[in-house]
Amino acid sequence: KPAVPPSKRAHTGRVAVKESNQRWCSDGFEFRCDNGEKLRVTFALDCCDREALHWAVTTGGFNSETVQDVMLGAVERRFGNELPASPVEWLTDNGSCYRANETRQFARMLGLEPKNTAMRSPESNG
Numbered sequence: 001k002p003a004v005p006p007s008k009r010a011h012t013g014r015v016a017v018k019e020s021n022q023r024w025c026s027d028g029f030e031f032r033c034d035n036g037e038k039l040r041v042t043f044a045l046d047c048c049d050r051e052a053l054h055w056a057v058t059t060g061g062f063n064s065e066t067v068q069d070v071m072l073g074a075v076e077r078r079f080g081n082e083l084p085a086s087p088v089e090w091l092t093d094n095g096s097c098y099r100a101n102e103t104r105q106f107a108r109m110l111g112l113e114p115k116n117t118a119m120r121s122p123e124s125n126g
Contacts, residue, residue, distance in 0.1 A: 015091065016048065020046050022047070023088065024047060024089065025044070025047055026043065026067065039057055040057070040058050040060070041055055041056070041057050042067060043056075044070050053074035053078060054073030054077055055073075062097045064102055066097065067098060067100075068102075068103060071110055079111075083110060083111040084112075087111055087112065088113065089115050092116060098116065
């Protein structure tokens, strides 16, 4: 199997920002429990202070509904019942659960501005 070529768009920028609530990043990972069951975790971090704002765990797949739950939980944690005064960048990879139209629309409703990293550049995702 040939190696995946490195991204043509090299990561030269910084994911970290100087103030909280400017950029949040989200991603997911999975691990196998002792009983063989897979758990999938979706999370959101602030790119300034690296605080885990919200997370969700499921035995199902990574999906748009889970991402939206994490978005809402993160906004509620930082802003309570209010929306951000200015949009917060929502930086993610190009997974289908993040690119889904309903996810992107929901993000904008919450005051988040969806941004995706370059393909095959995981170092760009916080």
